[in-house]
Amino acid sequence: RQLFHPDQLITGKEDAANNYARGHYTIGKEMVDGCLDKIRRLADQCTGLQGFLLFHSVGGGTGSGFGSLLLERLSVDYGKKSKLDFCIYPSPQISTAVVEPYNSVLSTHALLEHTDVAFMLDNEAIYDICRRSLDIERPSYINLNRLVA
Numbered sequence: 288r289q290l291f292h293p294d295q296l297i298t299g300k301e302d303a304a305n306n307y308a309r310g311h312y313t314i315g316k317e318m319v320d321g322c323l324d325k326i327r328r329l330a331d332q333c334t335g336l337q338g339f340l341l342f343h344s345v346g347g348g349t350g351s352g353f354g355s356l357l358l359e360r361l362s363v364d365y366g367k368k369s370k371l372d373f374c375i376y377p378s379p380q381i382s383t384a385v386v387e388p389y390n391s392v393l394s395t396h397a398l399l400e401h402t403d404v405a406f407m408l409d410n411e412a413i414y415d416i417c418r419r420s421l422d423i424e425r426p427s428y429i430n431l432n433r434l435v436a
Contacts, residue, residue, distance in 0.1 A: 297321060302348070303347065307352040314349075319356050322357065323361075336365075337368070345376055346382070350375075352390070372402040374406070
């Protein structure tokens with residue numbers, strides 16, 4: 288239950304509403320400094336920081352917009368440190384928002400510029416693995432996330 292230390296959790300009352308621009312330029316701008324401050328405090332406690340792992344989806348506004356902004360800022364603050372990105376790309380078959388392809392294209396630029404390695408996972412393929420290989424008739428987000436983890 289207490290996987291994460293409460294001091295490291297960041298919460299907000301508003302999300303990016305499936306909009307890359309809101310996640311990157313408005314809501315993200317408000318949240319990124321607090322997020323980087325917590326990252327900086329953790330990094331300062333490390334004796335040999337190797338890099339960063341980032342897990343996010345690029346279909347929604349927070350994962351694409353804020354994820355891109357965070358990667359850009361990590362590149363500025365920790366330029367030589369490795370950044371490995373695990374991102375879930377949306378699928379037209381299981382899409383929840385019409386703008387998912389646009390968010391994905393916009394965030395791909397940041398992934399190309401600011402990551403050393405990007406592991407791109409197809410949402411539909413993960414869903415099919417759960418259904419066909421793991422015999423889960425209706426996979427939930429918990430099932431999908433556990434498979435990625």
